Amino acid sequence: MSDAAATFDALRPPLLRVAYRMLGSMADAEDVVQDAWLRWADADRQAVRVPEAFLRRVVTRLCLDQLKSARMRREAYVGPWLPDPVVEPDAVEDVTLPLMLALERLSPLERAAFLLHDVFGESFDDVAESLGRDSAACRQLAARAREHVRAGKPRFPVERAHGLEIARAFFAASRGGVIGRLGEMLAEDVSLYSDGGGKRPAAARVMLGWGEVTRTFAAIARLARGRTGELVRYAYVNGLPGFITREPDGILQTTALLIENDRVRAIYVMRNPDKLRHLEERLN
The missing domain is CATH 3.10.450.50 (Nuclear Transport Factor 2; Chain: A,)
Known part of the structure; x- marks a missing residue:
């Protein structure tokens, strides 16, 4: 179990980034990552060739389940909704706040396909495995998402x-x-x-x-x-x-x-x- 914990702890930060960008909530992202740890602890780890890919799929599927209830909660939210603030002293985030707001207008599957492929660089074959869709369908999901979020990308990055x-x-x-x-x-x-x-x-x-x-x-x-x-x-x-x-x-x-x-x-x-x-x- 110590090897399982060491492997998971090394992957926890990137998994948390995936979950946060999917959900816009640090508390929900941390809950998802903790749930992923429980599944990793119970998994047949000998059969897992690439732990990072396996865990990213687990986190993605858990996030898709969370997004269904999150959408209902946000419909009852008081005033404008913003994602939880993530503060970085140096590096500029790969997904900025306006882009995260644009992601809110997407379906959960569009959001996942866009983030996994366009932001995290996964192949469409890997995205398809995570989403339980074929590769062509995932390409269409990402393309639709790209059209919707284009306005959310900063046009003039500031030094x-x-x-x-x-x-x-x-x-x-x-x-x-x-x-x-x-x-x-x-x-x-x-x-x-x-x-x-x-x-x-x-x-x-x-x-x-x-x-x-x-x-x-x-x-x-x-x-x-x-x-x-x-x-x-x-x-x-x-x-x-x-x-x-x-x-x-x-x-x-x-x-x-x-x-x-x-x-x-x-x-x-x-x-x-x-x-x-x-x-x-x-x-x-």
């Missing part, structure tokens, strides 16, 4: 240092109540997503357009009355430049910025404490 520089300027303007300076940083068609999950104050819908977004930040500044929270650090959040703060209520918050042509095109704010728990544990 890392420059992205964090814009994040610093955004933090200073938004938290300092300098709405005029903040407005200069925003694209005309900017959008603001704020996920409180009904557990913390947040906008009930996506704020759209320069005017609505600047008015929202002006209102937040008035309500804050000088209580701006504490900056924890600047970082990449789901592949986008942003920052982590500890708000006046003591709970963490993440802000991620989609930047195009040196303007902020979208702002993603995570306030739901349930989705920030894994980050709190990492920082402590």
Whole structure:
């Protein structure tokens, strides 16, 4: 059993990445990976030629089962839904936050085919084995997914240092109540997503357009009355430049910025404490 545990522990990080990108929830991804471990422990491991391929198939199938119930839960979600924030100090994620939102519009099979082939580089024969479909059907699933998610891919990738520089300027303007300076940083068609999950104050819908977004930040500044929270650090959040703060209520918050042509095109704010728990544990 010690060999089985050592093999699984080495594969746990990539399996968790697969599960998270499929589900958008770290808690659900961790549950799936734990379930995969139980199946690995009970498996006839002598008959498994490539443990990574075997376990990725197990995780994929478990995620497909989870997605059915996750879709129903999200239909009853309070306010805009965002995936759990994953914070990376250096590397840009292979699946950015806008792309993860685009994946939400796909069927579970389309999502799995796209991620396994286009993101993780599996052959369509391997994808077919994971999904229980033939290779041609998996090609069609991935092609349909590609059409839907094309708009979710950043068109103008931002160099890392420059992205964090814009994040610093955004933090200073938004938290300092300098709405005029903040407005200069925003694209005309900017959008603001704020996920409180009904557990913390947040906008009930996506704020759209320069005017609505600047008015929202002006209102937040008035309500804050000088209580701006504490900056924890600047970082990449789901592949986008942003920052982590500890708000006046003591709970963490993440802000991620989609930047195009040196303007902020979208702002993603995570306030739901349930989705920030894994980050709190990492920082402590």
